[in-house]
Amino acid sequence: MLGTGENWMESAVGKAAIKQFVPKATEVAEKANRLTSDASLMYMSMISNTDVYNDMLEYGATKKEAAVFALASMIGMFAVDRYTGLGEIFLNGLGDDVERSIRATFKKEVPQIWKETIETIAKNPTAK
Numbered sequence: 001m002l003g004t005g006e007n008w009m010e011s012a013v014g015k016a017a018i019k020q021f022v023p024k025a026t027e028v029a030e031k032a033n034r035l036t037s038d039a040s041l042m043y044m045s046m047i048s049n050t051d052v053y054n055d056m057l058e059y060g061a062t063k064k065e066a067a068v069f070a071l072a073s074m075i076g077m078f079a080v081d082r083y084t085g086l087g088e089i090f091l092n093g094l095g096d097d098v099e100r101s102i103r104a105t106f107k108k109e110v111p112q113i114w115k116e117t118i119e120t121i122a123k124n125p126t127a128k
Contacts, residue, residue, distance in 0.1 A: 038082065045077040052118070059122030 008014040052073045056066035080086060 041081045042078055045074045045081065048077060049074040055115075055118045056122070059118060061122070 049070050053066045053070040056069050
């Protein structure tokens with residue numbers, strides 16, 4: 001009925017335990033994995049947006065305006081990374097060679113584009 005260590009999963013008790021507990025344990029593990037991924041993406045977006053706050057101050061925004069802009073930028077970055085899957089591509093060490101080359105290109109090009117965007121917004125905050 002209980003089986004031995006080698007065949008416990010094939011016993012009636014083992015099958016019942018697996019049927020009852022494995023699906024719930026799998027669900028909990030998947031939720032924990034998603035939470036960990038989300039925390040990583042949030043951390044990545046926070047770190048990536050510290051420059052936004054400083055750039056906004058540098059271009060004449062008040063501390064409150066800079067904070068709101070940086071928070072909005074952080075939330076936007078998190079949402080895009082989270083719901084498009086881009087976050088996993090940009091985490092170092094993940095992805096194949098194509099994804100790594102895309103990541104390298106973005107790391108090279110985005111800072112200049114971001115600087116130009118901040119300058120444009122700072123010069124004309126009402127522009128659309």
